[in-house]
Amino acid sequence: MIFQKTLNNFLKNLEALDLFLEAQSDLINHNVHIDKKENNLEALTSIKQVLEWVLVKTEDKQGDTSSKTNIKEQLLEMGVEITEQDGSAKINFKDRETAENFKQVLNIGDLTQRQIEMVYRNSLTSLMIYFENLVSNIIKQRLKLFPHSFNPNDKSIKYGDLIQFDNLSDALDHLIDNEVIGIMYGGFKSWISYLNKAGVKTKKVDIFLEEINEAYSRRNLFVHNDGVINNVYLNKVNPKFTKGLSKGNSIHITDMYLKGAIDVVKKYGVLLLLESWKSFGGDLEGNERIHYVENLAYEALKKGQWEFAKHLYEFIIDDTEQFGTKTSCQINIWLCEKMVGNYFDIKDDIKSCDVSGLKTHYKLCILALLEENDTFFKLLEKEPDALNKREFTEWPILASIRKDNRTEEFLAINS
Numbered sequence: 001m002i003f004q005k006t007l008n009n010f011l012k013n014l015e016a017l018d019l020f021l022e023a024q025s026d027l028i029n030h031n032v033h034i035d036k037k038e039n040n041l042e043a044l045t046s047i048k049q050v051l052e053w054v055l056v057k058t059e060d061k062q063g064d065t066s067s068k069t070n071i072k073e074q075l076l077e078m079g080v081e082i083t084e085q086d087g088s089a090k091i092n093f094k095d096r097e098t099a100e101n102f103k104q105v106l107n108i109g110d111l112t113q114r115q116i117e118m119v120y121r122n123s124l125t126s127l128m129i130y131f132e133n134l135v136s137n138i139i140k141q142r143l144k145l146f147p148h149s150f151n152p153n154d155k156s157i158k159y160g161d162l163i164q165f166d167n168l169s170d171a172l173d174h175l176i177d178n179e180v181i182g183i184m185y186g187g188f189k190s191w192i193s194y195l196n197k198a199g200v201k202t203k204k205v206d207i208f209l210e211e212i213n214e215a216y217s218r219r220n221l222f223v224h225n226d227g228v229i230n231n232v233y234l235n236k237v238n239p240k241f242t243k244g245l246s247k248g249n250s251i252h253i254t255d256m257y258l259k260g261a262i263d264v265v266k267k268y269g270v271l272l273l274l275e276s277w278k279s280f281g282g283d284l285e286g287n288e289r290i291h292y293v294e295n296l297a298y299e300a301l302k303k304g305q306w307e308f309a310k311h312l313y314e315f316i317i318d319d320t321e322q323f324g325t326k327t328s329c330q331i332n333i334w335l336c337e338k339m340v341g342n343y344f345d346i347k348d349d350i351k352s353c354d355v356s357g358l359k360t361h362y363k364l365c366i367l368a369l370l371e372e373n374d375t376f377f378k379l380l381e382k383e384p385d386a387l388n389k390r391e392f393t394e395w396p397i398l399a400s401i402r403k404d405n406r407t408e409e410f411l412a413i414n415s
Contacts, residue, residue, distance in 0.1 A: 003277040006137045013130040014266050024119045120253035121222050128219045134269050135191050136180050138276045143176045145280055188216040199279045208268040210238040215261045227251050274315050290320055301396040310336035331365050335397045360386035368401045377406050384414050
């Protein structure tokens with residue numbers, strides 16, 4: 001149960017972070033709109049747009065020259081003249097009021113950007129804290145299950161600490177906590193190395209390893225170096241993530257980056273815990289584990305989280321020996337592949353799937369995947385009890401079937 005509790009807490013934290021980001025984004029955008037409206041600065045923001053275009057490196061320019069010219073002409077009508085030469089720009093204002101308004105534009109833009117940066121930095125920090133807590137709880141649970149794995153007999157406790165414990169169990173917990181702290185000081189890749197040596201199979205989730213490492217290293221860059229790139233970051237992060245970055249430059253977080261980081265941390269964290277649960281809990285907790293993951297994967301399907309659901313069903317296939325469960329998971333994996341645009345790559349596999357010895361609803365799911373609606377409804381007409389109303393109206397795999405007019409007729413007859 002401890003693994004399930006840890007995973008539930010991790011997922012709830014990520015869900016809360018998603019909601020927080022959504023709320024903060026709406027709030028920031030609303031405040032920017034109000035500020036501009038109250039100060040009547042919409043038109044003057046064009047000055048900032050031109051400046052950004054002028055000052056950007058020549059080889060990076062992708063702006064529309066004609067559009068820039070139009071903006072400059074509009075500004076001239078407002079009494080603002082911009083001249084540029086050799087990567088610099090000079091601005092002349094017709095009067096002091098226009099100049100002061102421009103300062104307000106720059107100030108609002110700067111404060112807004114700082115607000116966004118603050119939200120994103122704090123969110124990335126929270127994300128990695130949640131991940132660290134997940135890993136530390138996995139390691140702690142392993143040490144509790146197998147205390148001799150870290151040679152507790154070789155550990156010592158100060159007398160001042162010892163007299164505070166009520167029993168030996170508390171003393172052991174103290175030793176375990178200290179051991180976990182020591183391991184966590186080693187950094188992200190050392191945690192994974194430790195779990196690998198402890199028997200946790202991470203090969204299938206190692207595809208996310210470098211992305212997690214980059215997010216972890218970026219978080220450290222903000223915490224310890226105010227987001228300024230240093231050699232520590234450049235040396236620890238895979239070169240594919242540092243292309244175009246140089247020591248001394250500032251690194252930033254975008255909304256897209258943060259959403260991607262949350263997604264990959266979620267997939268990696270969940271699968272890491274499940275593999276740990278499988279390794280440390282073994283077959284004794286197998287049924288409980290499979291049932292839990294099935295529910296988790298089904299919820300992911302209903303939310304359209306296709307990649308996440310796919311990984312979960314792949315885990316179940318490796319964790320069970322039951323043919324029916326494996327087949328059901330494979331069918332849902334095909335659904336996920338279809339929904340992300342890989343249908344023609346898997347169509348032949350779906351057609352060759354033999355479900356003749358299984359219940360009719362397996363056959364119906366295959367027909368739904370292949371979008372063979374006529375055959376689907378003919379079979380359902382012969383065996384109307386193969387699907388109950390809840391299954392027919394809720395199963396994600398039947399979404400395309402539910403768009404068929406015959407669905408309404410079937411439900412009317414069999415309700």
